[in-house]
Amino acid sequence: MKAAVIGATGYGGIELIRLLSNHPNFTLHSVYSSSKDQVPATDDYPHLKDICPLPLMKIDPEKITNECDAVFLAVPSGASAALSPKLLENNTKVIDLSGDLRLKDPEHYEKWYKKEPAGPSVLEQAVYGLTEWNREAVKKATLLSNPGCYPTAALLGLAPAIQAEAIDSTGIIIDAKSGVSGAGRGLSLAVHFAEMNDNFKIYKVNQHQHIPEIEQQLRLWDNSSSPITFSTHLLPITRGIMTTTYAQMKQPMTAAELHQLYEETYQNDFFVRVRPLGEFPGVKEVAGSNFCDIGVAVDERTNRVTIVSVIDNLMKGAAGQAIQNANLMFGFEETAGLRGFPIYP
């Protein structure tokens, strides 16, 4: 199958190039940019020498849909909403990594992203690709909305406890931290070396655009769930996300019972690894891989659970999960092209 990457000069785009260049069923056919035309991809990224000999090309939806079976959109929010309807021609399947198609309610999108929402038919058609929890719909999707990086970590961590009604879906607190590649390649003061290195900062307090995405999914699992508290912090590392979630138990449960629930829930999911009871994952232990590693604990004094979830933001949080979804959309093995193990140390 021929695949195209739009937004190939960004961090999500080059991670897609890395994965597609080594995929048994997809061939990387072409790469696109809104700012460059007929420029070798290696000009920006010398590490792609002999891996991606393709030139960057101007985005031409008609040409792309005539030539390709799959299109990956790794462009900023706002750009995807306009591009995705034009790409759904000639049986082309579209996988969008941005936040544009995730929120079903356009008013929520306007409020949190402060941009014009996508049209209603596109929003209706888009399937939310939290793969482990939406496999059957993903297999039938032609337009796939890839989850946000933080929501992927937080929701995979919360899902077993919420679905089993083990925790109260009101008063959930998610404390999240991300490496700087989560902000993309664009330059800003926040990711300036002297501001970020040797530092640790909270940002977008109670205003993060992933809040409504997490709440939307929690409501689908438990329609009595109430607003969450979600805090994001910038870590002075390149890749990695950790979410630490706190929730009140509905009835007393031992740590062993909670742990067993997690192990049983994810026993057939290759990319979700539940750590042994009493152990917790670090971000380095999933770096470069599509794994989400989870550790759980129970505090019998407060009756609260602690759920720790780690991913690589560019892999399970973006390009890796996008390939996992595309594999299902095209009937390939779910793990195809994604068997690369973490890079450690």
Ligand SMILES: NC(=O)C1=CN([C@@H]2O[C@H](COP(=O)(O)OP(=O)(O)OC[C@H]3O[C@@H](n4cnc5c(N)ncnc54)[C@H](OP(=O)(O)O)[C@@H]3O)[C@@H](O)[C@H]2O)C=CC1
């Ligand atoms: N980084 C991460 O960890 C994650 C990112 N995402 C989402 O994935 C998408 C890509 O993120 P990321 O790669 O990090 O971002 P980058 O800023 O690194 O790259 C964005 C890309 O989009 C292109 N672009 C910019 N403006 C436009 C436009 N108006 N139309 C078309 N293309 C445009 C840019 O290059 P050019 O100007 O050459 O076209 C560039 O290739 C974003 O929506 C992001 O929110 C989701 C999960 C995690």
Ligand SMILES: CC(=O)N[C@@H](CCC(=O)OP(=O)(O)O)C(=O)O
């Ligand atoms: C570290 C960092 O800045 N991360 C970004 C992640 C943005 C992102 O991926 O945006 P969408 O999923 O909404 O497209 C942020 O917190 O805004």
